[in-house]
Amino acid sequence: MTQDRKIKIIVAKPGLDGHDRGAKLLARIFAEAGMEVVYTGLRQTPEMIVETALQEDADVVGLSSLSGVHMYFFPRVVELLREKGLDDVLVVGGGIIPKDDIPELKKAGVAEIFGPGTPTAEIVEFIKKNVRTRD
């Protein structure tokens, strides 16, 4: 029997901060929504995240940052994904991101930024609506 296509999402914590409560909670929320979530743990470099997305054939990369490194890390992940030909992978971010940074991140190719307090159903809905259709 052909199985239903499941959304595969990488949940990664780039940078050096050790606050993974949010990322872990989101991993569970995505699983609860029926997705297959690859949780990578802390202190991931953009290279590690992109290599993981490549090997796992991920549809979505979710990045969480609370330490202020998002302006370097998030665009770098998008850039590396493109270099590897993975330009159809949806990149979303969350954590502590100042509002003023959001337009630039979006311009760099991050599809959406979800700040603290975003209803989780909204994040799930956004992903389901914008995820690639795998041919």
Add this chain to the structure above:
Amino acid sequence: MRDYAKEVLEGSPRAAARLISWLEDEDPRALEHMERLHAHTGRAYVVGITGSPGAGKSTLTDKFTFALRKQGLTVGIVAVDPSSPFTGGAVLGDRVRMSRLAVDPGVFIRSMATRGFLGGLAKATGEVVKVLDAFGKDVIVIETVGVGQDEVDIIRLADTTCLVLVPGLGDTIQSMKAGVMEIADVFVINKADRPGADQLYAEVTSRVEQDAHIRERAWTPPVVKTVAVDDEGIDDLVEAIRSHRRFLEESGALEERRRRRAREETLQMIHGELFRRIRDRLTADGELEALVEAIAERRESPYRAVQDVLARWLRE
């Protein structure tokens, strides 16, 4: 359409990753590519790592892989975690312990959810192993889900099965039971620095000795102590697996195991394909629904229905 088989043989991780997704999804497009990859499989050595949840399988897989990399061997890892029976989703967390392998070009890691398949593996795990084999990995490590006592599917795929045990989970009776204790080619006592490790070691060793009394065996499973987080005992584990491999190769048992595997696999593929065809035809014209109705109302028995359906389709 892209030529995934060719790209896999040329070493494209992206092609391997996509083909694996198709296999997981049971997408029929994978078939043609798998058919062409088949001639290039059978070269990799397959190691299974199994044991209870929290026994340290991921950490051991990480350390073991790192040791193999130091010897210049390339490694494919298939790490299986359970799907939720309620939502179908899964948190695949094995990579957390393997971060340092993530950017090593000699290592390819794929996480798999069980998607309702029992036995400790995902349904497509065997196929994924073949892709990584054709992809050119020297050794393929399969990490099973955390198992209880009866999830022993790993022996159908692994050349060497390592059973990881940890102290503090039970007494002698546990090590006497059938099931998972029987499948080990190598026993690993992980977290061997913890209280009870010596006792567990003694129990397992005694079980292995008992086995030798009950029936003569060509291979006596070694019992290896490790503290995976501290990288202790990993060389012993590598050596134990290597000596098992040597035993299998020299005794001809490897060839025999692989033949048995090919046989089971062929039968299973026939089973799957036949089932798919019959189901498709039964559902296409609504016959299945009518049958189910009749069976539910006790006008027909499922036993009779099966005979009728088979008699009809097999004649064609």
